[in-house]
Amino acid sequence: MKRARFTEDQIIGVLKEHEAGAKTADLARKHGVSEATLYNWKAKYGGMDVSEAKRLKQLEDENAKLKKLLAEQMLDAAALRELLGKKMVGPAAKREGVAHLQAVMGLSERRACSLVDADRKMIRYRSRRAPDTELRTQLRDLANARRRFGYRRLFVLLRKGGEPSGINRIYRLYREEGLTVRKRRARRRAAGTRAPILVEAIANARWSVDFVHDQLACGRRFRILNIVDDVTRECLAAIPDTSISGRRVARELTVLIERRGKPGMIVSDNGTEFTSNAMLAWTQDHRIVWHFIAPGKPMQNGFCESFNGRMRDELLNESLFLDLDHARSTIANWIDDYNQRRPHSALGYLTPAAYAANLSATCDRLRNPDQLRRSHLAPPAPHGVKPPEALIAAG
Incomplete structure (x- = not known):
């Protein structure tokens, strides 16, 4: 703020001289001011003493500060309204918010950073990381072809295709490209203990x-x-098919067994197709253990x-x-x-x-003891005992 040449005490003293009978022109020449300034002083401070003039000056300063604070608050409120539709989470979003306030509202970088609650060093930071344009394109194309695959399966497919990047890099690009799979609401499942x-x-x-x-x-x-x-x-x-009966299920299983071999057990629910007389007769004829849940x-x-x-x-x-x-x-x-x-x-x-x-x-190596010893593996289990690696928990 520009410092005034005359204090309130000096202005009141000049006005006292004028009231004592001194001419306006002489006072203006004496104190180095214009006659208009003397008349403005008289309109503002006429009839006041020094204490009243100081009080008026304080009120004017306070009023100016309040106006400034009100203007700043209104500007801040307008700036925050500009950011209502933006989610200020993460450095990238905060950089966009600061740039938006500077472009639209004309705010300074310091003011915009204080509104967004961001560090100015973070706003000024520019990444030196490679854009990975080719990898991003490959990841997007693969995600579009496999729309229900998450980043882990996409990473496996990229690795099989010769991409050397690690899973953390693939996950970062996966998130930045907005490829996250939308989760569908799952049905509530009954809680209970299950023996494998x-x-x-x-x-x-x-x-x-x-x-x-x-x-x-x-x-x-x-x-x-x-x-x-x-x-x-x-x-x-x-x-x-539009309709699949128990006889059709038996026929399809027969064809599958001829092509692949006989299973040790078949598991199903209690549907009418599986509990029909045709299926019961088929299991007896083929001597297959059928387990109903x-x-x-x-x-x-x-x-x-x-x-x-x-x-x-x-x-x-x-x-x-x-x-x-x-x-x-x-x-x-x-x-x-x-x-x-x-x-x-x-x-x-x-x-x-x-x-x-x-x-x-x-399984072939486990069945052949000679090959097992040549490959420096553990000796086969005794007759009638299944080795631990030959059993899995299922069900």
């Missing part, structure tokens, strides 16, 4: 069967019979239920089936991709086909 069933870690040790439903574009409903190997997680068959306990058939959830999330909810033939071809292509190319988290992000091949090779 030991199943031998070989293919065809146990199969699970279940149905999943969907509808065509015309509104006609159809169902899919899914058959899953609980150990290798392979989808052995997925048969879509407890009513209202779908997690006892958890492997097939998990597969149904993946099919629902990645295929059925993402596809529009024009007719039954279109549904059959689309489901067949997805099953081939699921078994051959899709990494499975429960298998160490191997594909079910690769895991089945590794499991078969391991």
